[in-house]
Amino acid sequence: MNIATAIPEAVRTDDFRMLINGDLKGSNRLFEVYNPATNAVIAHAPEATRDDLDEAVAAAGIAFKSWSKLSWDERGAYIHRFTDVIEQRREELATMLTLEQGKPRHSFATREVDLAIHWLRGMADQRLHHEILEDNDEHVVEVQHTPLGVVGAITPWNFPVLLSLWKIAPCLVTGNTMVLKPSPYTPMCTLWFGTIAKDIFPKGVLNIVSGGNDLGQWMTEHPGISKISFTGSSATGKKVMASSAVNLKRITLELGGNDAAIVMPDADLDEVVPQLFGAAFGNSGQWCIAPKRIFIHSSNYRTFADKFVAFAKEKKVGDGMLPDTDLGPIQNKMQYAKLLNMFEDIREKGYNVLLGGCIDESLAGNFVPVTIVDNPPDDSRIVREEPFGPVVPLLQYDDFDEVVERANNTDYGLGGSVWGRDRAKAIEIARQLDTGTVWVNEIQVHGITLPLAGHKQSGMGVENGVEGLCDFTNTKTLMFRK
Numbered sequence: 001m002n003i004a005t006a007i008p009e010a011v012r013t014d015d016f017r018m019l020i021n022g023d024l025k026g027s028n029r030l031f032e033v034y035n036p037a038t039n040a041v042i043a044h045a046p047e048a049t050r051d052d053l054d055e056a057v058a059a060a061g062i063a064f065k066s067w068s069k070l071s072w073d074e075r076g077a078y079i080h081r082f083t084d085v086i087e088q089r090r091e092e093l094a095t096m097l098t099l100e101q102g103k104p105r106h107s108f109a110t111r112e113v114d115l116a117i118h119w120l121r122g123m124a125d126q127r128l129h130h131e132i133l134e135d136n137d138e139h140v141v142e143v144q145h146t147p148l149g150v151v152g153a154i155t156p157w158n159f160p161v162l163l164s165l166w167k168i169a170p171c172l173v174t175g176n177t178m179v180l181k182p183s184p185y186t187p188m189c190t191l192w193f194g195t196i197a198k199d200i201f202p203k204g205v206l207n208i209v210s211g212g213n214d215l216g217q218w219m220t221e222h223p224g225i226s227k228i229s230f231t232g233s234s235a236t237g238k239k240v241m242a243s244s245a246v247n248l249k250r251i252t253l254e255l256g257g258n259d260a261a262i263v264m265p266d267a268d269l270d271e272v273v274p275q276l277f278g279a280a281f282g283n284s285g286q287w288c289i290a291p292k293r294i295f296i297h298s299s300n301y302r303t304f305a306d307k308f309v310a311f312a313k314e315k316k317v318g319d320g321m322l323p324d325t326d327l328g329p330i331q332n333k334m335q336y337a338k339l340l341n342m343f344e345d346i347r348e349k350g351y352n353v354l355l356g357g358c359i360d361e362s363l364a365g366n367f368v369p370v371t372i373v374d375n376p377p378d379d380s381r382i383v384r385e386e387p388f389g390p391v392v393p394l395l396q397y398d399d400f401d402e403v404v405e406r407a408n409n410t411d412y413g414l415g416g417s418v419w420g421r422d423r424a425k426a427i428e429i430a431r432q433l434d435t436g437t438v439w440v441n442e443i444q445v446h447g448i449t450l451p452l453a454g455h456k457q458s459g460m461g462v463e464n465g466v467e468g469l470c471d472f473t474n475t476k477t478l479m480f481r482k
Contacts, residue, residue, distance in 0.1 A: 016045050016187065018210055019194030020052060021059035022203030027052070031212070033188055036102040036329040037319040037365040043100075045187040048209040050218055053179070056207035057224040060150040060177040063204030068147045068175040072127050075173050079124035082200045086193070087117050093189060097161055098320040100188045102328035102366070103283055105321050116165045122448035123169035128469050133477075140480045145473035147175030148250060149226035152219040154240070155190065156232045157183035157331050158286040158388075164190045166463065167229050168206065174472040179207045179225065181215055185332045220244045227251065227472070231288075234412070234457045252461030252471050254288070255454055256386045257414030260407035261291035261443070262397075262429060264420030265299045272419045273307045279417075279443045281315070281370055284327045285390040286335070288458075289415045289437075289444055293383060294394050295403050301396045305374065308394065309355050312370045317390070319365065330366040330389055339368050339389040342381060346391075351376045356391070378406060386412070400425075404432045413455030417443045 017024040027046030035042045048056075067075070086093065094113045098105040103112070134141040153167040160182055171178045182190035187210045194208040209215065220228055220243040227250035230240045234255040244251050261276055263269075280291045296304045320328035330336045343359055356371030371391040376382055382393050397403040407416065417439040418426040430438040436453040439445060446452065451465035462468045 016043055016191045016210075017194070018046050018048060018052065018056075018191065019198055019206065019208040020056045021207065022198055022201075024194065024198060025052070031184060033100055033185075034332075035099050035365075036331050037321070037367075039333075039364055039366070043188055045184070045191060045210045048181075048211040048215050052209055053215065053218050053222065054224075056179045056209055057150055057222055059204035060179055060207055061204075061224055063202055064147070064149055064175075064177045067172075067177055067202065067205050070175070072173065075175065076124040078201055078205075079120060079169055079173060082197060083117055083120040083124070085196045085200070086120070089196075090114070090117065093161065093192070095321075096189050096192060098328070100186045101157065101160060102320050102331050104325045104328055106323050107326075108283055108328070109320065112159060112162050116162045119162065119448060120165050120169050124173055126170070126173060126448065126466075126469055128174065128466065128473065137482065139482055142478045142480070144476045144478060145174070145470060146476050147473055149176060150224055151176045151178050151227045151229060151472065152222065152225040153178055153180045154216055154219065154228065154230045154232065155180070155182050157185040158283060158288075160186040161189050163231050164193065167231075168193075170463075170469055170472050171229070172201075172205065174469055176227075176472055177205050177207075179209060179219065181209055181211065181219060184210065184212045216240075217243055220249070221246050223247050225249060229461075229472075230254070234459075237457075237459065250471070252463065253454070253459040254452070254461075254463055255414075255457065255459040256388075256412060257288045257290070257454070257458050258293060258384075258386050258410045258412040259289065259291045259415045259417070259435070260293045260295060260410075260433070261417045262403055262407060262419065263294065263296045263300075263304060264418065264422065264426060264429075265297040266421040267300075267419045268421065269300065269304055269307055273304065273311050275443060276417075276419075277308065277311050277315075280392045281312070281327060281390050284317075284330060284368065285392070286331060286388055288386075291415075291417060291443070292386060292392060293407070294392060295397050295407065296394060298396050298398050301375075301394070305354060305372075305394055309372055312355055312372060315370060317367055317369060327370065327390060330368050333366065335388060336366040336368070339387065339391070342385070342387050342389070342391065343371070345381050346371075346373060346376075349376075349380065351380065351382070354394075378409070384410070400429055404429060408432075408434045411457045414458035415439070415444075 029047040030044040033043040315326040318325040352374035356369035373393040451467040
């Protein structure tokens with residue numbers, strides 16, 4: 001591993017404040033923010049009190065009355081101005097992202113920032129239109145989409161920039177106001193957005209508060225919040241759903257996944273291997289839409305495994321600020337500990353490990369090596385659970401009916417992919433996968449107009465596309481007698 005030993009200069013505590021009712025606000029209580037490549041404290045963030053949350057929700061409620069009356073174009077113009085400033089400061093944002101999240105500055109961090117900017121601009125131009133269902137001699141029936149009110153957004157630590165802006169843009173453009181809480185592991189970039197937003201949006205339209213689990217629960221239970229948009233684990237998603245029932249909040253849950261990739265016998269392995277490696281191990285495996293089970297037909301299983309391992313050996317794990325780093329550290333000690341436990345299970349069960357498999361705990365940062373497990377049983381933890389780290393099992397199959405059944409044998413249903421030259425057969429298999437998104441001969445292709453939804457315990461509701469915009473609105477049917 002190539003690990004940087006230098007600790008970056010700490011960011012001043014007063015650089016990070018919450019945005020509440022158009023003002024930047026600190027707190028008497030602070031929590032530490034760590035660089036996962038060194039585990040050194042790089043900043044302190046304010047911990048919101050219940051009074052802070054009440055103030056933010058009240059401000060958002062007042063702002064909603066005027067914000068919701070603006071036209072779509074007027075609201076979109078505000079979002080464009082917000083995006084302009086972020087784009088002007090994109091280099092600063094990318095560096096901050098690497099320092100708090102760990103992903104390589106020269107690749108994944110820059111891509112996340114650029115994608116977020118693209119998403120903001122595209123979403124600012126999205127529109128929902130009234131639809132006339134009936135227009136006859138007797139009456140007119142019109143369907144409208146009206147904003148919900150105050151939306152509470154809770155974002156995770158794996159993509160703190162993209163997933164914050166992913167929620168802000170559709171929420172605001174549809175006429176809602178927002179109270180946004182970032183993960184306490186990665187609050188810096190999101191709080192930084194507040195310093196920009198205060199000079200762009202009217203007071204109370206966007207509020208950003210920071211804190212831990214208590215703050216999240218206060219938000220899900222708060223009677224002044226009409227909807228919760230949450231991205232995170234399935235276990236936490238269940239808690240969000242339960243506490244949101246207090247006032248029957250609308251909820252959008254984008255949760256975990258255990259995606260299956262199916263490599264057909266006729267697949268071009270030289271093309272497939274790099275794509276599946278990038279999808280599985282990108283962001284050090286810390287994304288819900290990553291393929292976490294790779295099924296390879298028995299006729300070319302060993303060839304695929306050899307090529308996959310050879311490709312993986314070329315990648316470097318290290319400090320994301322170094323230009324030759326391909327994969328950064330695990331973002332936090334909690335997830336690092338979970339991976340230590342998973343690796344111990346792999347060793348105890350005696351599974352064959354083709355690469356990696358041993359975490360060097362003497363390193364200062366949360367570094368986990370690329371690990372490839374050779375055909376473990378389907379009931380093993382590495383197959384059944386979502387590791388959320390750079391470890392992937394390769395699984396052998398003999399026929400298509402078998403692999404579809406095994407791929408679907410999971411509580412998750414977020415994404416999946418099928419790879420093969422026989423496009424018609426690949427599509428036939430893809431149609432049988434019980435997931436919200438399935439790719440054929442491509443992977444992790446997303447778009448502003450492409451809906452993303454989870455099946456089973458991978459979530460509920462939709463993000464992106466017309467369906468995603470609708471999730472931030474109420475459906476209202478108007479009937480007018482002539």
